[in-house]
Amino acid sequence: MSTTLHTFENGAALAEGLSDAVAARLAAAIAARGTASLAVSGGSTPKAFFRALSRRPLDWTNVTVTLVDERFVPPENERSNHGLVAANLLQDQAAKARFVPLYHAAPTAGAAAATASAATAAMGAPFDVVVLGMGTDGHTASFFPGGTRLEEALDPATPRGVITMDAEGAGETRLTFTFSSLQDAGLLVLHIEGDGKKDVLVRAEAPGDELEMPIRAMLRRAASPLEIYWAP
Numbered sequence: 001m002s003t004t005l006h007t008f009e010n011g012a013a014l015a016e017g018l019s020d021a022v023a024a025r026l027a028a029a030i031a032a033r034g035t036a037s038l039a040v041s042g043g044s045t046p047k048a049f050f051r052a053l054s055r056r057p058l059d060w061t062n063v064t065v066t067l068v069d070e071r072f073v074p075p076e077n078e079r080s081n082h083g084l085v086a087a088n089l090l091q092d093q094a095a096k097a098r099f100v101p102l103y104h105a106a107p108t109a110g111a112a113a114a115t116a117s118a119a120t121a122a123m124g125a126p127f128d129v130v131v132l133g134m135g136t137d138g139h140t141a142s143f144f145p146g147g148t149r150l151e152e153a154l155d156p157a158t159p160r161g162v163i164t165m166d167a168e169g170a171g172e173t174r175l176t177f178t179f180s181s182l183q184d185a186g187l188l189v190l191h192i193e194g195d196g197k198k199d200v201l202v203r204a205e206a207p208g209d210e211l212e213m214p215i216r217a218m219l220r221r222a223a224s225p226l227e228i229y230w231a232p
């Protein structure tokens with residue numbers, strides 16, 4: 001497994017550079033197969049990237065967008081990743097893209113995960129583009145240290161699809177794609193910003209338990225090269 005670090009002068013330059021790479025991969029997929037799939041992260045980091053990508057001229061009608069992970073909350077909730085994507089990515093040119101949510105108004109998170117697995121399976125596999133984030137605790141997607149289903153989520157034998165996750169650091173119950181769903185994307189990106197996140201990355205790259213810093217699973221075992229996009 002290989003990693004490449006792409007360093008930018010600042011967040012604005014990173015947003016543009018990452019948008020160029022993602023748009024190029026989506027365009028190549030559309031040229032080859034007629035459609036393209038994109039799975040993005042939530043959190044505070046991707047807003048500028050989403051806005052830059054939404055302006056890229058692309059055949060967005062043939063792009064399907066989903067989330068790497070989501071909170072078990074409706075899109076109106078201020079902590080919803082769906083809400084973040086709707087407000088910042090599914091705008092401008094990208095307003096024509098199709099969005100497949102992970103949250104569903106089901107009686108339980110487990111039922112929502114099952115519905116999300118079925119709905120996203122129709123997007124095909126592997127994803128053309130996956131953009132991961134990383135928390136300061138070393139989580140990525142909703143692979144949280146101490147998570148109730150962390151070992152299952154990281155097990156390469158766990159099938160593609162969406163499962164639930166509860167963890168102390170997670171707030172709400174989460175819905176997350178499994179490791180096997182994300183690690184073989186045509187373009188696999190880790191998008192991080194700031195010196196604090198760079199320090200976390202350096203710690204994750206050192207020897208240690210994957211369960212303590214789940215981003216290690218991607219750094220060590222992803223089938224696709226991991227392209228790390230960073231700016232101070």
Ligand SMILES: O=C1O[C@H](COP(=O)(O)O)[C@@H](O)[C@H](O)[C@H]1O
Nearest residue numbers: 041042043044045069133134135
């Ligand atoms: O909980 C989450 O956090 C991570 C990182 O978020 P950030 O605010 O530090 O950028 C994110 O990748 C994940 O999708 C989100 O659900």
